[in-house]
Amino acid sequence: MKHARRLVVGTLAAGALALSLTGCGDSAAPTERLAAKTAQPTPATGSATPTASPSAGASDEAYKKWGLTAPLQYAPRPAQKPQIPKPGPGKVPVIDRIPVPADDKVVFLTFDDGAEKDPEFLKMAADLKLPISMFLTDSVASSDYGYFEKIRDNGSASTINNHTLTHPNLRTLSFEGQKKEICGQQERLEKRFGKRPPLFRPPFGNYNDDTLRAASECGVSSLVLWRASMQINNFQYAEGSALKPGDIILAHFRGPGELKGTTETQMATRMLQRIQEQGYRIGRLEDYL
Numbered sequence: 001m002k003h004a005r006r007l008v009v010g011t012l013a014a015g016a017l018a019l020s021l022t023g024c025g026d027s028a029a030p031t032e033r034l035a036a037k038t039a040q041p042t043p044a045t046g047s048a049t050p051t052a053s054p055s056a057g058a059s060d061e062a063y064k065k066w067g068l069t070a071p072l073q074y075a076p077r078p079a080q081k082p083q084i085p086k087p088g089p090g091k092v093p094v095i096d097r098i099p100v101p102a103d104d105k106v107v108f109l110t111f112d113d114g115a116e117k118d119p120e121f122l123k124m125a126a127d128l129k130l131p132i133s134m135f136l137t138d139s140v141a142s143s144d145y146g147y148f149e150k151i152r153d154n155g156s157a158s159t160i161n162n163h164t165l166t167h168p169n170l171r172t173l174s175f176e177g178q179k180k181e182i183c184g185q186q187e188r189l190e191k192r193f194g195k196r197p198p199l200f201r202p203p204f205g206n207y208n209d210d211t212l213r214a215a216s217e218c219g220v221s222s223l224v225l226w227r228a229s230m231q232i233n234n235f236q237y238a239e240g241s242a243l244k245p246g247d248i249i250l251a252h253f254r255g256p257g258e259l260k261g262t263t264e265t266q267m268a269t270r271m272l273q274r275i276q277e278q279g280y281r282i283g284r285l286e287d288y289l
């Protein structure tokens, strides 16, 4: 797990610092522009029959409207939460994959930063009842926190979590400096959304021992990384070339300016297609933590 994290960070380090605040250090590289079918949205029929899945209230036809050829599969809340290895005292655990059984093909959606506030994505997330763990950076998301509140409240049980005040590389900061970034955003989010977030993601996936202690002191319960990062058309994997059970997926609130003309909903459709092609269901991260 440690090795994998270094792999992610190492792969991305070169461009990470050059990115704007809207980036998480995993820019959409030109090499990721693989041949992908353009989504062909078809009109919704207006049907609103709820599915049987406990975590999904998506209408039967919503998947067609958003360019999918089959309904999304949602994982029910697990009967028992998986055992997450405990960190040392005063530190939060680092999680990049949920330890589910090898045959439990479930993955988890996370969206970072919050610069782009695409109204079409609001509709898509609500129509498909996507359970999204959002990691928001105050400096880019706060211009319209109401946007993310709508996603939280759309019936999908999506959540709002901490991604620092200003998106710094935490490794360059002192313990106190890191605490300011993490606790500061905990307080901002608590004031705005009425709840202190349980989850924290360090910008660019960069952290050190001070981060784990600072996050713990700020009331965070887990530091969340990722195993697959959605680019424009496809995933970039921390290792291998396919999703694995329990993978946490990273995507961003990004618009055409950062996605080479692709809209956020087109990116999200391709992400969901890739998940479906590999036979995975979508779970709600917080149900497993």
Ligand SMILES: [Zn+2]
Pocket (backbone or CB within 6 Å): 022, 023, 024, 025, 112, 113, 163, 167, 203, 204
């Ligand atoms: Zn980020």
